[in-house]
Amino acid sequence: MEKKRVLVIGGGIAGVTSALELAKNGREIFLVEREPSIGGHAASFCCKATDVCNKCSVCLVPERMKEVGIHPQISLLTTSEVREINGEAGDFRVKIVRKTRFVDPDRCTACGICSEVCPVESPKAISLPYPGVVPPAFVVDKDRCLRLQGQECTICQDKCPTQAIDFDQGPQEIDLDVEATIVANGFDVFDAREKAPLGYGKYPNVLTGLDMEERLLKDGAILLPSNGRPPQDVAFIQCVGSRDEHIGNGYCSKICCKYAMRFSRLLQYQNPEVKVTVFYMDLQNAGKGFGDFYEQCKENIRFVQGIPVEISQVSPDQLAVRYEDLSQGKTVEESHDLVVLSVGITPRKDARNLAGILGVNLGDFGFFDGLTQIENTSTNREGIFLAGCCQGPRDIPESIAHGTLAALRAVRTLT
Numbered sequence: 561m562e563k564k565r566v567l568v569i570g571g572g573i574a575g576v577t578s579a580l581e582l583a584k585n586g587r588e589i590f591l592v593e594r595e596p597s598i599g600g601h602a603a604s605f606c607c608k609a610t611d612v613c614n615k616c617s618v619c620l621v622p623e624r625m626k627e628v629g630i631h632p633q634i635s636l637l638t639t640s641e642v643r644e645i646n647g648e649a650g651d652f653r654v655k656i657v658r659k660t661r662f663v664d665p666d667r668c669t670a671c672g673i674c675s676e677v678c679p680v681e682s683p684k685a686i687s688l689p690y691p692g693v694v695p696p697a698f699v700v701d702k703d704r705c706l707r708l709q710g711q712e713c714t715i716c717q718d719k720c721p722t723q724a725i726d727f728d729q730g731p732q733e734i735d736l737d738v739e740a741t742i743v744a745n746g747f748d749v750f751d752a753r754e755k756a757p758l759g760y761g762k763y764p765n766v767l768t769g770l771d772m773e774e775r776l777l778k779d780g781a782i783l784l785p786s787n788g789r790p791p792q793d794v795a796f797i798q799c800v801g802s803r804d805e806h807i808g809n810g811y812c813s814k815i816c817c818k819y820a821m822r823f824s825r826l827l828q829y830q831n832p833e834v835k836v837t838v839f840y841m842d843l844q845n846a847g848k849g850f851g852d853f854y855e856q857c858k859e860n861i862r863f864v865q866g867i868p869v870e871i872s873q874v875s876p877d878q879l880a881v882r883y884e885d886l887s888q889g890k891t892v893e894e895s896h897d898l899v900v901l902s903v904g905i906t907p908r909k910d911a912r913n914l915a916g917i918l919g920v921n922l923g924d925f926g927f928f929d930g931l932t933q934i935e936n937t938s939t940n941r942e943g944i945f946l947a948g949c950c951q952g953p954r955d956i957p958e959s960i961a962h963g964t965l966a967a968l969r970a971v972r973t974l975t
């Protein structure tokens with residue numbers, strides 16, 4: 561019997577989950593991902609365990625990526641994007657453009673010789689973005705590669721034992737017939753530079769939650785960018801880019817309070833002397849077991865109700881944080897050596913473009929319109945479903961649940 565084919569757009573944890581669920585239900589899946597690897601945001605996040613697991617769920621991501629990478633029913637189309645979709649539920653015709661990635665993932669064995677011989681230093685112009693990348697193939701950084709900057713260099717190409725590198729390869733057009741589509745193109749992280757008074761990009765010791773994720777994954781610890789020493793007094797500022805009507809983001813991102821508390825515990829586990837303050841508006845501590853976790857956090861973490869509006873640098877290693885203390889009704893200024901801005905989830909800047917290609921509507925705040933309040937997996941176009949943060953903020957477990965639900969909806973409509 562011919563297997564029914566489904567297109568999944570976006571290889572973050574939501575799209576990966578939909579693809580696996582569809583495969584379990586006997587479908588053939590084409591997973592289109594615009595980047596060279598699947599995994600989405602959470603693939604570059606760190607485990608936040610201390611002596612115990614703090615249930616951040618980040619470990620669920622590599623497991624599922626690996627499963628997708630080897631699944632016989634799932635075809636991965638990386639560095640690819642959908643350009644057109646015509647037809648109707650049960651009979652969609654899709655045009656996909658696969659941009660050149662210069663390294664053929666089917667030939668690359670990830671041996672690393674290309675990176676060793678690359679003459680560009682710190683970082684190399686060809687590298688493995690992180691261990692466990694799927695597909696396991698090296699990636700060329702177009703802005704650093706001498707060849708792609710117009711120079712004569714072909715050293716990596718000449719040395720590659722499997723002839724996986726090809727600088728002359730052009731984009732490729734792929735036509736597919738599918739019966740349903742799941743959109744899982746995810747989100748953008750709020751750009752903290754939009755909140756100029758908070759000093760991100762200006763003061764080195766102001767980081768974001770995303771910086772913390774990436775640095776902890778890479779280095780296992782946080783050091784002050786100004787002097788390379790461990791921080792002693794850290795402030796987290798919540799709701800940066802979320803619950804903020806002035807910038808049109810009136811919604812809660814649902815993830816920032818949890819990651820801030822988990823980071824706080826991890827910093828104190830790594831250095832019990834470090835002082836941590838969390839400035840918040842309202843704490844989002846819903847979720848199984850999270851209320852108890854918050855109670856434990858309160859023992860060693862100072863929680864202050866009041867959101868700082870301005871940060872200034874008073875010395876190379878000290879920042880002054882000014883805020884309205886709501887409990888005392890007055891403005892207070894205090895110093896910290898590291899400030900972490902808890903940035904949230906925003907709709908992707910290119911969401912409107914994809915919505916136009918697919919003929920589906922955007923809803924509140926620019927996320928995809930999920931039509932119902934409970935499931936939020938349907939769109940105005942029959943046969944096209946939504947999964948994960950493209951529809952609204954969700955953490956990893958919720959994105960997995962949503963991805964599963966979207967797949968089951970697609971299966972149900974097609975049978």
Ligand SMILES: Cc1cc2nc3c(=O)[nH]c(=O)nc-3n(C[C@H](O)[C@H](O)[C@H](O)COP(=O)(O)OP(=O)(O)OC[C@H]3O[C@@H](n4cnc5c(N)ncnc54)[C@H](O)[C@@H]3O)c2cc1C
Pocket residue numbers: 569570571572573574575592593594595597598599600601602605616617618640641642744745746747748749769770773815819903904905914947948949950954955956957959
């Ligand atoms: C700073 C920060 C820390 C967080 N920490 C945690 C945590 O500790 N625990 C937790 O549970 N959650 C955490 N989250 C939330 C978590 O990141 C999300 O729940 C999860 O990433 C959602 O997955 P997704 O697949 O919906 O979206 P994404 O992760 O954004 O994946 C979407 C994928 O679609 C691809 N894509 C985009 N557009 C296209 C297109 N047009 N065509 C093809 N592909 C496309 C993208 O390249 C990407 O691979 C955090 C979020 C932030 C911002």
